[in-house]
Amino acid sequence: MAEVLVLAEHAGGDVKKVTFELLTLARTLGEPAAVAIGEVSDDVVASLAAGGADTIYVANGAEYADHVVAPKVSALQAALAASGAVGILVPATAEGKEIAARLAVRTGAGIITDAVGVDAGFVAQQSVFGGSTLVHSVVTTGTPIIAVRPNSVAAEQYPGAARRIDLDVTVADIDRAATVTDRVAQERAGRPELTEAAIVVSGGRGVGSPEGFSVIESLADSLGAAVGASRAATDAGWYPHQFQVGQTGKTVSPQLYIANGISGAIQHRAGMQTSKMIIAVNKDAEAPIFDLVDFGVVGDLHTVLPQLTEEVTRRRG
Amino acid sequence: MKIVVCVKQVPDSWAEKKLNPADNTLDREAADAVVNELDEYAVEEALQIQERLGGAEACTVTVLTVGPEKAIESVRKGLQMGADDGVHVVDDALHGSDALATSAVLAAAIDSLGPDLVLMGSESTDARMSVVPAMLAERTGRPQLTFAGKVDLDGDTVRIQRVTDYGYDVVEAKLPALVSVVEKINEPRYPSFKGIMAAKKKPVQTLALADLGLEAGVVGLAGSRSSVQDFAARPPRAAGTVVTDEGDGGTKVADFLSAQKFI
Numbered sequence: 001m002a003e004v005l006v007l008a009e010h011a012g013g014d015v016k017k018v019t020f021e022l023l024t025l026a027r028t029l030g031e032p033a034a035v036a037i038g039e040v041s042d043d044v045v046a047s048l049a050a051g052g053a054d055t056i057y058v059a060n061g062a063e064y065a066d067h068v069v070a071p072k073v074s075a076l077q078a079a080l081a082a083s084g085a086v087g088i089l090v091p092a093t094a095e096g097k098e099i100a101a102r103l104a105v106r107t108g109a110g111i112i113t114d115a116v117g118v119d120a121g122f123v124a125q126q127s128v129f130g131g132s133t134l135v136h137s138v139v140t141t142g143t144p145i146i147a148v149r150p151n152s153v154a155a156e157q158y159p160g161a162a163r164r165i166d167l168d169v170t171v172a173d174i175d176r177a178a179t180v181t182d183r184v185a186q187e188r189a190g191r192p193e194l195t196e197a198a199i200v201v202s203g204g205r206g207v208g209s210p211e212g213f214s215v216i217e218s219l220a221d222s223l224g225a226a227v228g229a230s231r232a233a234t235d236a237g238w239y240p241h242q243f244q245v246g247q248t249g250k251t252v253s254p255q256l257y258i259a260n261g262i263s264g265a266i267q268h269r270a271g272m273q274t275s276k277m278i279i280a281v282n283k284d285a286e287a288p289i290f291d292l293v294d295f296g297v298v299g300d301l302h303t304v305l306p307q308l309t310e311e312v313t314r315r316r317g
Numbered sequence: 318m319k320i321v322v323c324v325k326q327v328p329d330s331w332a333e334k335k336l337n338p339a340d341n342t343l344d345r346e347a348a349d350a351v352v353n354e355l356d357e358y359a360v361e362e363a364l365q366i367q368e369r370l371g372g373a374e375a376c377t378v379t380v381l382t383v384g385p386e387k388a389i390e391s392v393r394k395g396l397q398m399g400a401d402d403g404v405h406v407v408d409d410a411l412h413g414s415d416a417l418a419t420s421a422v423l424a425a426a427i428d429s430l431g432p433d434l435v436l437m438g439s440e441s442t443d444a445r446m447s448v449v450p451a452m453l454a455e456r457t458g459r460p461q462l463t464f465a466g467k468v469d470l471d472g473d474t475v476r477i478q479r480v481t482d483y484g485y486d487v488v489e490a491k492l493p494a495l496v497s498v499v500e501k502i503n504e505p506r507y508p509s510f511k512g513i514m515a516a517k518k519k520p521v522q523t524l525a526l527a528d529l530g531l532e533a534g535v536v537g538l539a540g541s542r543s544s545v546q547d548f549a550a551r552p553p554r555a556a557g558t559v560v561t562d563e564g565d566g567g568t569k570v571a572d573f574l575s576a577q578k579f580i
């Protein structure tokens with residue numbers, strides 16, 4: 001069977017959940033092969049094998065982190081050449097899409113981004129216009145490159161054949177032109193990444209103040225969730241901008257999205273409407289967010305959420 | 318110093334968007350058009366760099382767009398904000414261009430203008446693919462400084478804060494370079510009355526594909542490397558349960574979460 005490449009996301013020796021989702025998806029399309037770029041430890045290779053990779057292409061080297069995406073594009077292209085793969089799946093994260101974009105230019109192949117599913121023959125499903133329309137798209141030229149959103153499929157563990165192939169990659173000088181000179185981590189209190197998280201708890205203008213976000217964070221921590229915010233909340237400076245969900249913020253597609261004090265404007269919906277399940281707490285029974293919910297509570301988030309957090313903590317023991 | 322800012326006209330995000338059943342492309346006539354919001358941040362950043370360098374003698378700002386007739390409005394908006402001149406690539410053959418095709422046209426225009434710095438928004442609010450800046454860097458061979466939350470120019474070195482999931486990376490490169498900016502990097506100015514009047518006299522060059530040495534076959538629906546097979550309205554989400562809090566709202570949500578096996 002022909003190989004389907006999956007660009008692995010990993011950091012500090014851990015493979016990200018989205019990689020296992022993509023390997024699971026790749027198995028429905030061909031023979032899953034992972035491409036691991038950067039500081040690739042034996043642990044990373046072992047987890048990719050356990051996640052279903054029959055082949056693991058490795059471009060090992062600390063210097064991949066020193067430049068903006070271009071060297072990784074060369075590595076992925078080398079994997080494509082070595083494998084003769086029939087399709088490439090990358091996570092639809094900021095960097096995943098940039099790597100895919102440059103690879104598409106280099107190979108002359110078509111690219112589809114933000115797929116929420118891929119059917120046989122590399123037919124991509126995309127959810128557009130704030131989730132109101134489902135589109136099926138195909139790549140018409142070259143080996144299809146498809147960026148798939150995290151949480152689009154449930155990851156299954158499936159022991160792969162785990163052949164390791166080390167790639168011989170030539171990185172051109174021009175691809176080293178943008179140099180990373182420093183990395184600044186901002187406190188995230190050990191929460192999962194917003195775009196990857198299985199559960200997202202968000203707060204909007206109804207939260208009322210920066211301090212008010214502690215009720216959002218407490219609920220998120222009780223559920224092991226990421227924290228998001230509406231633009232009204234980030235504009236007010238109550239929560240950092242990188243946590244904004246919506247048209248000009250992050251797009252999330254978790255198993256569960258809990259919107260608190262968020263009215264449900266179209267631009268916010270654009271970033272969360274493909275969530276599998278939606279819960280809202282809002283004191284206005286007429287708020288449009290209630291049109292989307294599986295479960296909603298009309299009430300004050302400052303009383304509902306602490307009670308909920310306590311219940312979750314108690315029931316989770 | 319020469320800066321080119323890429324701008325895109327997009328349907329107003331409040332407007333309902335539709336696909337045109339005839340050729341599965343976005344029905345741009347059906348919606349009001351505005352300048353892609355993130356591109357306004359790019360124009361503002363260019364103007365601030367120009368001011369820091371000492372004005373139009375030291376640094377020029379050109380607004381570049383690729384799009385239908387109407388897209389000239391987005392160039393005008395940039396001129397009203399204070400940019401010096403504009404370039405509009407317009408050609409019937411462009412209709413239906415995908416990101417790869419659009420980036421090829423932008424790249425040809427940028428290569429012919431030869432700026433030191435290219436600035437653009439990190440994504441457009443309509444397509445939201447966020448791939449054109451990376452494609453453009455690849456095509457023009459410029460260092461890719463994307464997702465900038467801060468831009469500093471220091472002689473012929475440009476340094477940005479590249480926003481990441483965990484915080485930011487400091488990234489630097491030598492000019493000529495390409496920078497894409499994120500929302501809130503600055504506060505875009507509103508055009509003043511004087512700016513609006515002055516914009517009417519600013520030059521806008523109109524280019525066809527042939528002027529850039531491009532053939533029609535590489536762009537538009539013909540040159541696109543992906544296509545929409547079909548589309549359908551999603552069934553609206555089934556109506557959920559909404560309860561009013563009577564002192565037990567939190568417990569009720571917890572019951573729902575238990576039933577759904579989240580806890």
Ligand SMILES: Cc1cc2nc3c(=O)[nH]c(=O)nc-3n(C[C@H](O)[C@H](O)[C@H](O)COP(=O)(O)OP(=O)(O)OC[C@H]3O[C@@H](n4cnc5c(N)ncnc54)[C@H](O)[C@@H]3O)c2cc1C
Nearest residue numbers: 204205206230231232246247248249261262263268283301
């Ligand atoms: C080009 C463009 C891009 C945009 N991009 C985004 C984006 O990426 N993300 C985004 O979110 N928005 C975006 N917006 C803004 C969007 O239009 C809305 O203004 C924004 O989403 C509103 O945020 P909100 O729901 O928190 O605030 P509001 O609309 O003010 O709603 C607050 C809600 O909180 C409720 N509430 C108040 N107090 C309480 C309480 N104590 N308990 C419970 N409920 C309470 C109220 O009933 C109300 O429904 C964009 C707008 C434009 C024009």
